[in-house]
Amino acid sequence: MNLARWDQRIRRADELAAAHPFAADVLRFYGLVATMQKGLYWYSHESSASDPAALLPRFPQFLSEIEAGGTEPIARSAREWMARDAIETRESLAFHWRSASPGTSPEALVAWLFLQPFGEHLAEGDRHLAEKAASAVCPFCSRRPVVGVLRPEGDGARRSLICPMCATEWPFGRILCPACGEENVEKLAIYTAEQFAHVRVEACDTCGCYIKTVDLTKNGRAVPVVDELATIPLNLWAQEHNYAKVQPNMLGI
Ligand SMILES: [Zn+2]
Ligand SMILES: [Zn+2]
Helix, strand or coil: CCCHHHHHHHHHHHHHHHHCHHHHHHHHHHHHHHHHHHHHHHHHHHCCCCCHHHHHHHHHHHHHHHHHHCCHHHHHHHHHHHCCCHHHHHHHHHHHHHCCCCCCCHHHHHHHHHHHHHHHHHHHHHCHHHHHCCCCCCCCCCCCCCEEEEEEECCEEEEEEECCCCCCEEECCCCCCCCCCCCCHHHEEEEEECCEEEEEEEEECCCCEEEEEEECCCCCCCCHHHHHHHCHHHHHHHHHCCCEECCCCCCCC
16 A cells, blocks of 8 residues: 555645646646545555445545535536435446546546546556556556656666556557557657646657656656646647547546
């Protein structure tokens, strides 16, 4: 169990909210969610949960806080979740848990926010899987990556990818599209903005997908999943250039 990882995410969200007013609302909401997720992660661990249904007793309180702090679509979805009976709730959560990739509808986002810490708890027993993997999907739960990371290695950097559900990080080639496997450097575009020197868009002209990669060799304080959320102008650039995200983040962006 690693509770410090959650504290690091929450702290980073505060830091970035202060530095980037345009992302402050998004990051404040993330901070609220991550604080609850830390509790859900602890609960998953303490109850040795092996099925997401084990977290159901914590769902009502989670929903009421999401309703109070979320955007209107998320708040509305939280109310819809609250209106369901126990069987319906259990079945809907199980449906979202089984889905191949987290969806972007408000209903799916609420389920994802709630289930993610359980996924992280579950994957912890199998972290060794990640060391050998080099696939385009998570070696633990087969979901597509939400963000890439460059970590220092020797004089350069190595790239890895992070799973949106279980937070597993696994190695992946630097010149390689995680959506279609393109390796031709001329088809792989990189875009950076002056504002965020340590985050770049890696886009593929063969399949039209993109992922953001957070370069820890340039900014060791960055926390990839949080910096990914904050760098909204990069999403706008990618949209304007007709690139689609490999996997939208937990706010549906
Ligand atoms: Zn995973
Ligand atoms: Zn591609």
